[in-house]
Amino acid sequence: xxxxxxxxxxxxxxxxxxxxxxxxxxxxxxxxxxxxxxxxxxxxxxxxxxxxxxxxxxxxxxxxxxxxxxxxxxxxxxxxxxxxxxxxxxxxxxxxxxxxxxxxxxxxxxxxxxxxxxxxxxxxxxxxxxxxxxxxxxxxxxxxxxxxxxxxxxxxxxxxxxxxxxxxxxxxxxxxxxxxxxxxxxxxxxxxxxxxxxxxxxxxxxxxxxxxxxxxxxxxxxxxxxxxxxxxxxxx
Amino acid sequence: xxxxxxxxxxxxxxxxxxxxxxxxxxxxxxxxxxxxxxxxxxxxxxxxxxxxxxxxxxxxxxxxxxxxxxxxxxxxxxxxxxxxxxxxxxxxxxxxxxxxxxxxxxxxxxxxxxxxxxxxxxxxxxxxxxxxxxxxxxxxxxxxxxxxxxxxxxxxxxxxxxxxxxxxxxxxxxxxxxxxxxxxxxxxxxxxxxxxxxxxxxxxxxxxxxxxxxxxxxxxxxxxxxxxxxxxxxxx
DNA sequence: CGCCAGGTTGATTTCGCTCAAGCAATGTGG
DNA sequence: CCACATTGCTTGAGCGAAATCAACCTGGCG
Numbered sequence: 001x002x003x004x005x006x007x008x009x010x011x012x013x014x015x016x017x018x019x020x021x022x023x024x025x026x027x028x029x030x031x032x033x034x035x036x037x038x039x040x041x042x043x044x045x046x047x048x049x050x051x052x053x054x055x056x057x058x059x060x061x062x063x064x065x066x067x068x069x070x071x072x073x074x075x076x077x078x079x080x081x082x083x084x085x086x087x088x089x090x091x092x093x094x095x096x097x098x099x100x101x102x103x104x105x106x107x108x109x110x111x112x113x114x115x116x117x118x119x120x121x122x123x124x125x126x127x128x129x130x131x132x133x134x135x136x137x138x139x140x141x142x143x144x145x146x147x148x149x150x151x152x153x154x155x156x157x158x159x160x161x162x163x164x165x166x167x168x169x170x171x172x173x174x175x176x177x178x179x180x181x182x183x184x185x186x187x188x189x190x191x192x193x194x195x196x197x198x199x200x201x202x203x204x205x206x207x208x209x210x211x212x213x214x215x216x217x218x219x220x221x222x223x224x225x226x227x228x229x230x231x232x233x234x235x236x
Numbered sequence: 237x238x239x240x241x242x243x244x245x246x247x248x249x250x251x252x253x254x255x256x257x258x259x260x261x262x263x264x265x266x267x268x269x270x271x272x273x274x275x276x277x278x279x280x281x282x283x284x285x286x287x288x289x290x291x292x293x294x295x296x297x298x299x300x301x302x303x304x305x306x307x308x309x310x311x312x313x314x315x316x317x318x319x320x321x322x323x324x325x326x327x328x329x330x331x332x333x334x335x336x337x338x339x340x341x342x343x344x345x346x347x348x349x350x351x352x353x354x355x356x357x358x359x360x361x362x363x364x365x366x367x368x369x370x371x372x373x374x375x376x377x378x379x380x381x382x383x384x385x386x387x388x389x390x391x392x393x394x395x396x397x398x399x400x401x402x403x404x405x406x407x408x409x410x411x412x413x414x415x416x417x418x419x420x421x422x423x424x425x426x427x428x429x430x431x432x433x434x435x436x437x438x439x440x441x442x443x444x445x446x447x448x449x450x451x452x453x454x455x456x457x458x459x460x461x462x463x464x465x466x467x468x469x470x471x472x
Numbered sequence: 473c474g475c476c477a478g479g480t481t482g483a484t485t486t487c488g489c490t491c492a493a494g495c496a497a498t499g500t501g502g
Numbered sequence: 503c504c505a506c507a508t509t510g511c512t513t514g515a516g517c518g519a520a521a522t523c524a525a526c527c528t529g530g531c532g
Contacts, residue, residue: 421479
């Protein structure tokens with residue numbers, strides 16, 4: 001056994017949680033875990049999908065580029081506990097984006113054959129995946145909708161709220177303190193704008209007193225008020 | 237039996253195709269078919285999902301709006317043969333958009349209980365749905381990507397290509413003739429721009445000789461060339 | 473007949489992109 | 503240890519696409 005990435009998730013509410021401890025152990029037995037330095041690629045766009053990647057630690061980004069390779073955006077972030085490559089595996093497609101470690105990350109690989117085998121033996125897991133695919137589809141709609149509809153400012157706030165959930169601290173004054181795990185460059189790619197545009201928005205937010213930005217540290221005075229001000233409905 | 241909407245799909249490659257004729261008949265027995273005049277609502281945003289809607293004829297649009305009701309876009313079109321409401325049903329969520337008949341349409345409703353029952357008895361159908369959800373997820377990515385990346389002109393061309401597949405005729409000169417089933421207003425909502433902007437793009441395309449627009453009739457001189465001109469590098 | 477929704481057109485503004493320069497921190501080789 | 507490149511970030515000037523505001527035109531339709 002190389003690791004215990006999956007077993008450790010036993011109690012978590014991941015889809016995998018429906019499997020028995022034995023089954024999870026079996027997966028861990030065949031899982032291949034590797035450490036990827038920041039910047040290292042995990043798989044590339046259009047690569048055939050050979051299996052799934054389970055993120056144990058660190059942070060991984062999925063990038064997408066148009067057929068010519070230009071206009072690269074950061075499509076999605078994968079935090080510890082997330083699984084990559086499940087969608088193409090289920091759909092029988094190639095990877096639609098390239099994955100790259102944004103921080104030093106531990107990633108466990110499980111081959112497609114094993115996954116399919118486990119799925120076949122566990123219809124319940126399949127059902128879970130169906131549910132979660134359906135939810136993901138809904139999420140995708142929201143993300144799309146937001147990005148078409150909302151301003152850069154709003155989208156930035158949304159990204160901040162993601163990191164609030166993952167890294168957020170609250171300091172003595174009750175202000176939200178974030179230590180961003182991404183460069184601003186990457187955040188701009190995540191939002192889908194040029195770094196320059198993001199930079200200007202940041203300066204404005206700072207000038208207007210909503211938050212203070214220095215390096216990758218962000219201090220938000222009153223997060224709820226910011227969200228309220230930005231999406232008059234409070235929904236980002 | 238009220239209708240034969242589902243049985244009629246027997247040979248089609250819909251996901252439902254994996255069911256036996258008997259099972260499809262059973263669904264038809266409990267399906268409730270109604271005719272919706274153009275403009276009539278089928279279900280609304282945030283309505284709980286009580287079942288699925290199968291479009292037999294006509295054209296249905298799914299609209300999305302933010303919680304205030306502003307900035308409505310036409311999120312998706314449902315042509316005959318398409319099923320609405322499957323995603324929220326599987327995800328156990330509410331509807332994420334409102335559906336409205338854009339033309340007079342026949343729509344068959346099947347309650348959630350029946351769908352779940354059928355799914356339980358047919359793991360193969362469930363597997364199909366999983367595959368198709370996974371593919372839909374990939375599609376969603378592409379659509380998103382296109383709408384963020386491409387110009388109004390390009391997106392209009394893509395909308396035209398959708399109607400080419402559904403309504404397209406070729407006249408004596410080999411030109412593509414389309415009779416659009418949507419108002420320009422709705423098309424602009426589908427593309428996600430203001431009607432004025434679309435109007436200007438149309439005029440330009442006409443002036444430049446790519447196509448002739450009069451009312452809802454569009455005649456495209458050389459469709460492939462238009463797509464070629466617009467597609468390869470993404471920008472015009 | 474007047475009303476009204478769909479559509480057009482023009483003038484103006486806003487937003488984000490492009491191009492271009494500059495700066496600070498980090499790294500690297502001599 | 504210094505000279506130099508590299509990388510991430512900032513700032514400015516100008517541009518172009520689409521939004522906004524506003525007027526007006528048209529063809530149903532009560």
